[in-house]
Amino acid sequence: MPDELSAKCERLLKEPEIRFAGFLDMMGNLVVGSFRDNVKPLKNEDERKKMFIEAVLRIRTRQDFNDNLGPVSYAAARRKNVVTFTFPLKDNVLFVSAEPIVDIDKTAHKIMNICSIENN
Template structure:
């Protein structure tokens, strides 16, 4: 599992992901639910205020931590997705961190998730067999 990473490297990867036209947000969330790197595409007006976003990051960190209790039996989570009326949210465990991506609602979630995994790099190479 990836625990160490170069902050410059992940910031570059987040910047690349943010250039995709479907992307609204891409960020690295720490185990406490704090945004470590990333943010919104410069043309996007956030749907949630700062307090709501912080709550969302904290709840995401909590859910990801809780899911790890099932890893021994079900295997590790590759990504998790939620399709809402106004946005799609995808989370990708990254060691003790989470890469959170928010996209426009019309995307094909599986295809899009694999594109994001490829942009994130070789840390996820064990998932190529799916």
């Protein structure tokens, strides 16, 4: 399974707007993933770990509302320097960061197509 996830990350990182792609376990640990070549991380490793844990907690909290509102396809946050996306999957969370100028919905659907994620 990590090889399959790794291949998906590699495909995502070929897209010029994608800065980082990684799969997190349900504890917020990075299973596989990396930055695109020549991308300077905006956070150090400890800060990224904290961000990953927070992303998984948000996904898990949102799942409490699935019965009423339906499942989350993805969540995105536009910040000054980056746009982050989280995609809840069965056993993992896909975490992607992109350049701040992206069209969020278009980019999310592009990511879902590349990774064969069904729109819930």
